[in-house]
Amino acid sequence: MAGLLRIESVFTAYDRADVLHGVSLTVEPGSITCLLGANGSGKTTLVRSILGLTPPRAGRIIFDGREITALPTHKIIAAGIACIPEGRKVFPKLTVEENLRVGAYGERSKAAVAARMDEIMRIFPRLAERRAQLAGTMSGGEQAMVSIGRGLMCAPKLLLIDEPSLGLSPLLVKENFNIIRHINARGITILLVEQNVHQTLAISHQGYVLSKGKVVAAGSPDELKDRAEVREAYFG
Amino acid sequence: MATSGDRLGGAGLALVKPGTCAGRAQLAMRHRVREKGRGSRPEAGSVATANTMDIGLFAQYVMNGLMLGMMYALVAVGFTLFFGVLDVIKFSHGDVLTVGAFTALATFVGLSRLGLESQWFDLAVMLGAATLAMALLGMLIARVLVLPLRGAPPLNTLLITLMLGTVLRESVRLFYPQGANPKPFPALLPRGSVNLGDFHLRFDNVMMLAAGVAAIAALQYLLHRTKLGLAIRAVAQDEETARTMGINFTAIVLVTFAIGSALAAFAGVMNGLYYNEINFGIGLYLGVIGFSAAIIGGLGSIYGAILGGFLFAALQTVGTVLLPFASAYKDVFAFAVVIALMAWRPTGLIREKISERV
Numbered sequence A: 001m002a003g004l005l006r007i008e009s010v011f012t013a014y015d016r017a018d019v020l021h022g023v024s025l026t027v028e029p030g031s032i033t034c035l036l037g038a039n040g041s042g043k044t045t046l047v048r049s050i051l052g053l054t055p056p057r058a059g060r061i062i063f064d065g066r067e068i069t070a071l072p073t074h075k076i077i078a079a080g081i082a083c084i085p086e087g088r089k090v091f092p093k094l095t096v097e098e099n100l101r102v103g104a105y106g107e108r109s110k111a112a113v114a115a116r117m118d119e120i121m122r123i124f125p126r127l128a129e130r131r132a133q134l135a136g137t138m139s140g141g142e143q144a145m146v147s148i149g150r151g152l153m154c155a156p157k158l159l160l161i162d163e164p165s166l167g168l169s170p171l172l173v174k175e176n177f178n179i180i181r182h183i184n185a186r187g188i189t190i191l192l193v194e195q196n197v198h199q200t201l202a203i204s205h206q207g208y209v210l211s212k213g214k215v216v217a218a219g220s221p222d223e224l225k226d227r228a229e230v231r232e233a234y235f236g
Numbered sequence B: 001m002a003t004s005g006d007r008l009g010g011a012g013l014a015l016v017k018p019g020t021c022a023g024r025a026q027l028a029m030r031h032r033v034r035e036k037g038r039g040s041r042p043e044a045g046s047v048a049t050a051n052t053m054d055i056g057l058f059a060q061y062v063m064n065g066l067m068l069g070m071m072y073a074l075v076a077v078g079f080t081l082f083f084g085v086l087d088v089i090k091f092s093h094g095d096v097l098t099v100g101a102f103t104a105l106a107t108f109v110g111l112s113r114l115g116l117e118s119q120w121f122d123l124a125v126m127l128g129a130a131t132l133a134m135a136l137l138g139m140l141i142a143r144v145l146v147l148p149l150r151g152a153p154p155l156n157t158l159l160i161t162l163m164l165g166t167v168l169r170e171s172v173r174l175f176y177p178q179g180a181n182p183k184p185f186p187a188l189l190p191r192g193s194v195n196l197g198d199f200h201l202r203f204d205n206v207m208m209l210a211a212g213v214a215a216i217a218a219l220q221y222l223l224h225r226t227k228l229g230l231a232i233r234a235v236a237q238d239e240e241t242a243r244t245m246g247i248n249f250t251a252i253v254l255v256t257f258a259i260g261s262a263l264a265a266f267a268g269v270m271n272g273l274y275y276n277e278i279n280f281g282i283g284l285y286l287g288v289i290g291f292s293a294a295i296i297g298g299l300g301s302i303y304g305a306i307l308g309g310f311l312f313a314a315l316q317t318v319g320t321v322l323l324p325f326a327s328a329y330k331d332v333f334a335f336a337v338v339i340a341l342m343a344w345r346p347t348g349l350i351r352e353k354i355s356e357r358v
């Protein structure tokens, strides 16, 4: 199987010490693939490797049939990847609308930008009310909406989502999962990093468990549910 | 006569301290101005007869302060832009201004040799050549010196660009024909003025101010109404996230350095037109002031930098008025106030209102 995203024995290091020790995984087109693992197991590092923020020291990353391992970040994005980064990372001194516009930076058609903006305002009516507010003055949950909306603005083929529900209330977490499913239903492939194991597995098609920078388990949600590795990763 | 002349010199020719090479230039200039008795400088007699400052002189001080403030603001904005996108201080910024002013002068000399002496045409070509050349120089500096030093402590960038500034300055001195001497700068703007009572409002000053306002307005438009501006602001706020939005970080840095350096060239030409003279030291002096202005304004804020530039000019002007016996100390006065301001508001006058959330 080709896979939309193929990661082949990637080693990534900050400074000298390797954090990822030969990670391989495949994200099938159209799927929601989740990445589980304890704190510090290297999930964010893998996302950063894909984005070229901390390029792998060794190994290959192939996206849409093309190697992107050594490309600068903006070219990786241009190839059709978007991300909703860990910690939301909204631009605090840009308005909500400007944040969304930055998300559509690679899009040339003004009509397409306007259409997507409208769509996101429909998904998150709260953002429509607060179009002109500086994102840095929004509440944590509202900032999460900005971050998610921004990630959708470029209509990516693959969306990397790193712990979008961190710090949200249970109600918003549930809403969040609905939105992810909704996004996926419209044909966007998703690689999801999450801490809420049960809800994550409930919406995923495929999952990987990372531990200390290695893939220790992989399979369908049903297979993963009962695996000891998952329990170990989250419950010690 | 001598006193009023000095006071005028202090207000009007506030650019350089006596004693330095640039200072000699200033003295020479004062001399010339007194001889020529050009339009806007108030007549000595009017000062001598009035004990309190009359309206005309006051207006002249204000006009002069505005001109200085505009130049400082244009330089300060560059420091702010560079710091915004890269978190570095590029100390050679002022000397880029010098090179820009000399580029304009060389262009003028070239045009004159070709026999092209239409004022507006010459001015347009000079301004175009200076801003374009400095935009390219700014990009080159960013590409070759500043970007490669990203991994190093910011202090290293400051040091290296400080040295680069010296190289640029000394190059002008050594390689421009008689570059060590002050060079007369052509007065290409209309000479006329309207008399408002005692105050002669000079057309050239008004035009320069208007051009400065237009330049700043254009920058604001660029930053707040265009996609490029949005990208610059995004990079300034969070470089890494900006990159993950598909923004080509390197390209944005280069464009930003081009814009800032072009504005410095613009200020350099303005400086030449205002004083009808340039020398290799103008940029160093304007650079130090522009840097201070940017810091007062809370490095990173464009409005702050502009405010800082005008505030510094106001301080110098006030210093000149308050210290008529020693207007040479107006810079000491202005810098002393800046130091006091910094002690009072260490992060500058414009404070960030947004606390970042996790």
Ligand SMILES: Nc1ncnc2c1ncn2[C@@H]1O[C@H](COP(=O)(O)OP(=O)(O)OP(=O)(O)O)[C@@H](O)[C@H]1O
Pocket (backbone or CB within 6 Å): A014, A015, A019, A037, A038, A039, A040, A041, A042, A043, A044, A045, A046, A086
């Ligand atoms: N910038 C960095 N410099 C050095 N080490 C880092 C850096 N970022 C992360 N690490 C280390 O790399 C390891 C993996 O971190 P990573 O952020 O990928 O974990 P994670 O799986 O995303 O954890 P979490 O669930 O807490 O987000 C950790 O041991 C961490 O300390």
Ligand SMILES: [Mg+2]
Pocket (backbone or CB within 6 Å): A043, A044, A045, A086, A162
């Ligand atoms: Mg993480």
